[in-house]
Amino acid sequence: MVLLLSGLGIQAAQASGDFGCSLSWSLKRDQLDGCNSLPFLSPANDSRVNLRLLLADQGLEPLPDQPVSQFDEQMGYGLVPFSIDRLSGPQDGSPTGDSADGTTDGTTVVETPAAPSAADAAAAALADLAKQIGVTPEAAGTATADTAANLFASGEGSRCASNDDATARTFLEQLVASTELPDAERKALARSRLALLGACTWDPAQQAAIAPQGVQSPLGKQFADYLQGAMAFYAGDFPAATRAFTGLAGSGRAWLKETAGYMAARTLLNQAQANSFDDMGYPKLENVDQPTLDAAEKAFDQYLQAYPSGLYAGSAQGLLRRVAWLRGDRTKLAAEYASLLARPNTPPQSLPLDALVQEADNKLLTQVAPADVTDPHLLAVLDLMQMRHRDPGADGTAFALADLQAQKPRFISDPALYAYLVSAFHFYVEADPDKTLQGLPDALPTSAPDYLEFSRQTLRGFALEAKGDWVGAQDLWLKLMPLVQQQPLQRAQLDLALAMNYERSGRLAAVFAPDSPIQTPQIRQILLRNLAGPALLRQQAKAAGAPETEQDTALFTLLYKDLLRGHYRDFGSDLALLPDPLPEKPSVPWDQSLSLFHWDGKTAESDYTCPSIRDIAATLQRNAGSPEGLNCLGEFILRNGLDSYALDHQPDAQDLGGTATEFPGKVYSRLDGYMQVIGDSKAGRNDRAYALYRAINCFAPSQSNGCGPQDIPTAQRKQWFQTLKSRYPNTSWAKTLKYYW
Incomplete structure (x- = not known):
């Protein structure tokens, strides 16, 4: 017997983006992102999220008000964005x-x-x-x-x-x-x-x-x-x-x-x-x-x-x-779901809201056309889905403003929702912030906003920022903060919105000002790791009252970037900021600890002896081209698994932390160091032989460079191999190396 729902389950997964997730700290996405849900009506939200927001506004069931789960925290999530699993709470085998x-x-x-x-x-x-x-x-x-x-x-x-x-x-x-x-x-x-x-x-x-x-x-x-x-x-x-x-x-x-x-x-x-x-x-x-x-x-x-x-x-x-x-019979199906969603948990069906939303998503929202739906809330969810798609649909046409305008009679019971959809169309489809603002309120709400009103205010802030009015949007985010204490997740979204506002307008330091309302730990750490310059990192590394994790993140980032961007003198002086004793457990993301910077450089597996990382930096401070210093900095990177380390990469441009970093200098690649030693005619015999050995091994065994972004032709790697074998045949590295990949 063929499974009754497996096909529908697959469609739902595709609609929700469940084929592997990556965290994205962004608010203005206009394409489906089922991994990073937001507490406002967004085209990027999974259809189930937008439906739950609208149902919460009807008083049917609030969004869960709970802390970040341990699993989500390990994945890097904060309260916002959130994974869609958050809406379901503990999985208990609910009837479906x-x-x-x-x-x-x-x-x-x-x-x-x-x-x-x-x-x-x-x-x-x-x-x-x-x-x-x-x-x-x-x-x-x-x-x-x-x-x-x-x-x-x-x-x-x-x-x-x-x-x-x-x-x-x-x-x-x-x-x-x-x-x-x-x-x-x-x-x-x-x-x-x-x-x-x-x-x-x-x-x-x-x-x-x-x-x-x-x-x-x-x-x-x-x-x-x-x-x-x-x-x-x-x-x-x-x-x-x-x-x-x-x-x-x-x-x-x-x-x-x-x-x-x-x-x-x-x-x-x-x-x-x-x-x-x-x-x-x-x-x-x-x-x-x-x-x-x-x-x-x-x-x-x-x-x-x-x-x-x-x-x-x-x-x-x-x-x-x-x-x-x-x-x-989609018209009948739409009417049935509209009726059920208005009265979940009502006998004789008594379907929990989560199960009903999932069923409606499987059977209706992923398959029905807006023309088949009269319920304004289901129709709004479908319209937001249509705003994601810039390519023509199956009938050869794209979702147009005229399509939305033709629906106006079906929103007679909820004109504010219709007005929001029109503004959303102007913003997401037409990219016209002036028209977006025409359909949105100029004034703040006088009481705690529901999710629709919060969506309207959110879109207003986006439009102001799109016009370059960063101060106006900042003022809006700040004034909304005291009003959003009742609905779960709204305050967390404002933290992200304000942080991105400061970042995009060149006021990063405002995030870390003593009176800053932005206290979401993940947001502050993302900005420190990706954008902060040396002065701000030093400030937060010793900031009184800052959480220990934030201090450690700032100090780790400072020392790492000092070292990997050529600030060797600063590295030597910034080492004085290390706490005594050092934390025993990893205290920053990616399972690293500040003890990394006490690396003693003992003889490694390859028989190339290095001093401590402090001494390596001092050597490179005196002579930035020191063969021993360059090889040993490469050894430090290799032995600690720092190739292509997360601190070497900026987030995507639309994400928090995706603008230009304030930390100067080019990211160091150990292959660059090896190549510099290889090309140095004054380099010692062992130094040059080891650099050849390591440079070739950067491509083992996949033929892809694991030591940096460079694309080295096979012929060049062959030449390195032949040089090692012919000029340094008695070294252990020449004797053990068999391939040049």
């Missing part, structure tokens, strides 16, 4: 409605495996019930802690997802409640249901072994027929499953009658879509069996008419949405 395709035995299917504690509890409850009946689950050949349902990847939603401990428990509870069943039949039926947990497909011999034996009572036969239907359903034999379930329509046992009616509809749905997904799980909706889909819809409608608040009413309604999706 039609993301899976329903239930079998009376419990809600979960899209993701339950949390360990919940899974263990379900397994324990099932085991206790089995013992009550007189059956040992292990003896029946099952592994209740690892049932067939849990063998499927998160989000795939196979029909087998409902073959789990919880649904098996419901069946056993019905057996216990059926006191008229003979005890032997109850045990046989329980063993059979437990045996189903081991897999979702069986050959004829296995089916015969699993089927309950010796069941003769009328009620027992009905339970046995239900199990035969369930086995056929899970195995993909839909005609046999339909016969078994429809045969129970007249059962006098209420649970059997209701469950079989629901399962008959579910079976028809699975049969209708059986050929509608390729081997990778991508949907091919043109292959849907439409007559069978019509029959499934009718069967679900009949179930809901008979059981409007039934055991499976929520799942049945969710599966009717799946019917609409399979049929391509």
